[in-house]
Amino acid sequence: MKPTKPSFSKQLRNALRWPELALAGFAFLLNFPWEIIQSPLFVGMASMPHGDALQYCTRAAFGDAGIMVIAFWTVAAVSGSGRGWLQQSGPMPIAIFVIVGVLITTVIEVLATSGRWLEGWTYSADMPVLWGVNVGLVPILQWIILPPVAVLLTRRQLRS
Numbered sequence: 001m002k003p004t005k006p007s008f009s010k011q012l013r014n015a016l017r018w019p020e021l022a023l024a025g026f027a028f029l030l031n032f033p034w035e036i037i038q039s040p041l042f043v044g045m046a047s048m049p050h051g052d053a054l055q056y057c058t059r060a061a062f063g064d065a066g067i068m069v070i071a072f073w074t075v076a077a078v079s080g081s082g083r084g085w086l087q088q089s090g091p092m093p094i095a096i097f098v099i100v101g102v103l104i105t106t107v108i109e110v111l112a113t114s115g116r117w118l119e120g121w122t123y124s125a126d127m128p129v130l131w132g133v134n135v136g137l138v139p140i141l142q143w144i145i146l147p148p149v150a151v152l153l154t155r156r157q158l159r160s
């Protein structure tokens with residue numbers, strides 16, 4: 001007897017049990033509105049046609065999701081519990097997760113605003129910047145606030 005292929009909905013449910021995929025989905029859903037809201041803090045975004053601004057914000061949210069997955073894998077590598085760290089309680093893995101995201105974001109912001117990176121950006125006069133590193137405060141706050149929320153949502157998803 002020939003084995004049957006699982007239905008698409010079953011395959012999707014199984015894929016959503018992968019912590020990285022669930023985390024990336026929540027990361028995108030959380031970061032996209034943040035990108036929209038913070039867009040006036042970047043030169044040219046407020047006057048850009050809506051479709052172009054949405055494209056930039058979508059690309060940025062996908063990038064944020066990618067950074068979150070890299071931070072996830074970093075914690076998985078150093079935690080001793082592998083990919084299962086996300087489902088365990090304790091502040092240390094989440095702290096490392098946030099720190100990795102903040103460090104990656106800081107490097108990207110420095111490279112992008114220095115004009116030495118592809119399609120860099122410039123902060124508007126309204127963007128508060130961190131003294132000494134000239135990095136926008138709002139993108140850093142994004143990486144302090146949203147990753148723990150993404151972890152909590154992902155935990156709930158994986159438990160159900």
